[in-house]
Amino acid sequence: MLGPEAALFKAHYDVHRIGNWEGRSILNRSEKPDLADPTIESRLAAAREKLLAARDGRERPGRDHKVLADWNGLAISALCLAGGALGRDDWIEAAGQAFAFVLAQMTDAQGRLHHSWCAGRTHLGLLDDYAAMSRAALTLYQTRSDPYYLACAETWVELLEAHFRDAERGGYFLTPQDAPGLITRIRNAFDHATPSGNGMMVEVFSSLFLLTGKGEYRARAERQIGAFAGEVARNAIPLAAFLSGLDAFANSVQIVIRAGTGERELLDAVQACCIPNRVLRVLGAGEQTPLGHPAHGKESISGKATAYVCIGETCSLPVTDPELLQLALSGRQAPPVGQNLEVSHV
Template sequence: MPEAPSLPPPENLLRHTTSPYLLQHADNPVHWRPWGPEALAEARATGKPILLSVGYAACHWCHVMAHESFEDPETAALMNRLFVNIKVDREERPDIDALYMNALHLLGEQGGWPLTMFLTPEAEPFWGGTYFPPEPRWGRPSFRQVLLGVAEAYRKEGGKVAQNVAALKGALTRMAAATPGPLPIEATFNRVALGLVRATDAREGGLVGAPKFPNPPIFRFLWQMHHRLDQPACAEVVHLLLRRMSQGGIYDHLGGGYARYSVDAIWLVPHFEKMLYDNAQILELLALAHAGAPAPLYAARAAETVGWLEREMLTAGGAYASSLDADSEGEEGRFYVWTEAEVDALLPPEEVALFKATYDVTAQGNWEGKTILNRRRHPQRLSDDAEAILARCRRILFEARASRVPPGRDDKVLADWNGLVVAALARAAAVFDRPDWLAHARRAFQFVSETMCAPDGRLLHAWRAGRAGAAGLLEDHAAMARAALALHDTTGDRTYLERAATWAGIADRYFAAPEGGYYASAADATDVLIRGRSAVDNATPSGNGLMAEVQARLFLLTGDDRWRKAAERTIGAFAGHEGIAAMPTLLAAADLLAEGATVVVAGDPGHGTAQALARTALAHPDPALAVLRAPDPSALPAGHPAHGKGPVGGRPAAYVCRAGTCSLPATDPTTLRRALARRAAPLGDEVATTA
């Protein structure tokens, strides 16, 4: 007889991992296993169903369920007896999280974390939920009741389980299928953009209702549509969102940075965790909005957010950590909130009244008897003298807050989230004229591209404590390729362009689907039941949307038609989906491909005029453009519309090239700004046929 496979010891194996979230559970009496082939093999060998628990380090309700259930010896004993228990950090394995979250939605349940799913030994989902209390409450059964009920159903009702498995697997497979259609046209952009505008809160900004999320992919698309459609409302909703959030409680008025969402409809009470991806995307939105309508508020919030990134999120390698927890000392928000007595004791008597009136500090507080600092009721800038007093008061409170126990930090480095930060820093550096921010971007890019690179050239997804936490995913290669192109635009360094093209090629090799678009997981992933493929944006832009943008930008910069065809294939794989309104990043890429401009700066890049022209292009508010420096325009590929178009009278000149034609040369920033303003109008008699 063949030997039975050796099984891992009956103990918690999470201590061998690097994920801060998994390490939070390393001392649980549960015999946790990290997700992977070994855990799945154990389930097959024992025949036990799998209890899959997914969360992340900054998740408040994950902490609650851990304290109530996973730290309880009796509950743990039940879990160990009935299931193979697997923990997943959703930030390390977003592909696994997305697959089983989709299964939960198909069961008719609202998603969220902690995600609790029950799987067959073959990792097939058959039932699930999110948080379960230790005792029956709120109409939910207790977690122990759930454990016993699911185990009994799995043992005695195999037919029903098999029916659920078949239905869910079929639906998940269909969700990963292509939905081809023609490329979006003007009517599509108009319908989606105006539909999203109607869904916004006309008073408070953001989407209607509570809880309120920033939803950066939606509002970045609307900003781009303002330029495409010449619809002022598309820009107005972006400005309203940024103003309300930036003066609300969701923003940390002492330390900078935005929380993940507000639990109410007025941006007052945040869910206090701070995520790297939110702040990256909001920073880019602030830069775009400031480029379109300069405002001291945008400049201040951008500088404060970058300050927070450098002070609290920077890792030893120069890249950025993932998140800050919502909790400290076991309480949500404890680090951030104040009582009136604390404020009175710390601030100068002659200044405290102004601060309290401006920042909503009262005896009763505005949240559970405490105060969340905000300027919702007094958002307008006061006199310079008053603002100086407020700044001094903020510094005093910030220094006092530093003595508190801080929230935990998840210091793992994620390639895709760092890609979002790099692109945002590059954009903001140009708009706000902050070369030091560009240096930050280059430093983070270098760490990810060099340290988080596998021998075959693929990126790793996660890195911590000198070890890779997970293999690279589509989002890593797409976000980092986009970051490389942002750095190429800003610096003119061609190696960034080449790196972006390399990563786009790697995506084709390892992630491409036969019918178009890309799977989230690589072709050689051995622990994924169904490789997901989607262009739907969530809190972060979809990998397919980002890859379509990369391909469109590569086409604009190189003139190489293979990139145009690649972008069309990626966009076309999802263009027939009835829910295309949920794919704003993909739609923005389609607009970029159809109407995006390349500003070609011909001549010596070191010449003052060339630098001024490049700065003008980089600070333009329309995100649908790329910047290319051409010291020798005759060296541009023959297929590029600016091939051979050079300096004028020995001085550098800029050409705005769109849809295969280029404008007449602009030799000063004013002329270039005028050419860029003609976003959707045909170039007509401004087409340049000679240099």
């Protein structure tokens, strides 16, 4: 097909009689990654055009270009956390766009999620979709302070409760009760290529309780833990998401920032620290934490943005200095009660 240009092309694209992958040749330039002189590159480009024209006459191989709700949920959470830590607002924007796509293209008229989308074709949502997207909504809420995302999470957990709950043993089935053609319904907390939906729901319920103060979410988290705790003693290895959720339930670090001058600097200080089990909330003027929250009733100081770090039922003194806040968070310990962290450097 290439005639006298074949030898040149094969030398640059790793083509051999015995092949370079399981007896076949996959075109690549890993052995000669640098561009050759312009004359050689022009000849190679012409050879590629000939090969492409020949390939276009064959049926193209199938490609996997579907969109999955659970995978997007995991990516949205990661983009928010990484975007905050590295100062990449464009990553946070991408997370918001992905979330908007799932809402627009992968939910039905009743608000139920679809598992996959491909050129307009959809399939019924699974437990993992609701868990990952609820977690994504809560991460976006903590990143953008937009109550819309919190409302989405609350809607999805209610749909999960209505269609997936195992009323007899606790936990949730992988498939909804109205899925067609089911022989049996799988229910476990084992991780696979992605975290377990039942495992992620422990974290979701824990975060919802801390952000809303609604006791029902705490009760659901405890019920979820009880449903699968026995598996830990038998084989803990595939239960990483469940154990991570359990850790979040038992060892959360709540950070409440009252809006004011210097809010961005305090948020940057929080984002710069690795704080497992962090639950972040920014309160605007007139907003308040739920009744019973350890930071309930605490206000900003002298018009400055003010942070409170709460572990369990105890909160720190007000912190207005970003450096002191970062120092307090670096060891995942609340600022000491006897130290006045309200005073800024002068």
